[in-house]
Amino acid sequence: xxxxxxxxxxxxxxxxxxxxxxxxxxxxxxxxxxxxxxxxxxxxxxxxxxxxxxxxxxxxxxxxxxxxxxxxxxxxxxxxxxxxxxxxxxxxxxxxxxxxxxxxxxxxxxxxxxxxxxxxxxxxxxxxxxxxxxxxxxxxxxxxxxxxxxxxxxxxxxxxx
Numbered sequence: 001x002x003x004x005x006x007x008x009x010x011x012x013x014x015x016x017x018x019x020x021x022x023x024x025x026x027x028x029x030x031x032x033x034x035x036x037x038x039x040x041x042x043x044x045x046x047x048x049x050x051x052x053x054x055x056x057x058x059x060x061x062x063x064x065x066x067x068x069x070x071x072x073x074x075x076x077x078x079x080x081x082x083x084x085x086x087x088x089x090x091x092x093x094x095x096x097x098x099x100x101x102x103x104x105x106x107x108x109x110x111x112x113x114x115x116x117x118x119x120x121x122x123x124x125x126x127x128x129x130x131x132x133x134x135x136x137x138x139x140x141x142x143x144x145x146x147x148x149x150x151x152x153x154x155x156x157x158x159x160x161x
Contacts, residue, residue, distance in 0.1 A: 032123055039119045046111070054090035058083035076151050078103055078144045081161025100161045103147050 056063050069077040081101035088096035089108060097105050118128040150156035 035122045035125060036119065039115060039122050042118075043115060050086055050090045053083055053086045058087050076148070076160055078148050084161055099158075102159060103144070 058064050064083055067077055067080050069075055070080055079101070082104045085097045085100035085104040086108075088094075088100055089105065094105070114128075114130070121128050147159065151159035
């Protein structure tokens with residue numbers, strides 16, 4: 001006789017499959033007002049910041065600290081003139097805002113476009129996902145570097161605040 005075990009005896013018993021539990025209820029739909037709370041809150045913070053800068057003039061000394069890079073090195077950073085630009089922009093003087101920091105004004109426009117997209121997507125119940133490839137981040141860094149270098153050279157003095 002054959003001493004090997006039978007195939008049924010060799011295979012272990014399969015693990016018992018748990019019985020399906022009660023189905024989870026679908027999450028309650030989020031109201032449109034709740035979906036818009038975050039973008040509206042972000043815009044309220046930006047409006048508050050611009051309101052403060054519009055009220056407290058950065059052109060008068062003593063209201064804001066001096067840029068540390070400018071103080072330590074004498075080099076204008078990409079943000080130098082940003083508060084003066086925001087002050088002029090808040091008062092509706094686009095020419096003065098561009099003169100103080102043109103890159104900041106471009107940033108205001110980009111923020112407005114992204115905020116509008118965010119608000120529309122939030123109202124429709126869709127998340128805002130902006131995934132930039134590394135080449136775009138490198139491009140943004142290159143623009144900031146070129147802007148900084150040019151505004152510190154004699155022929156780029158029009159970009160200095």
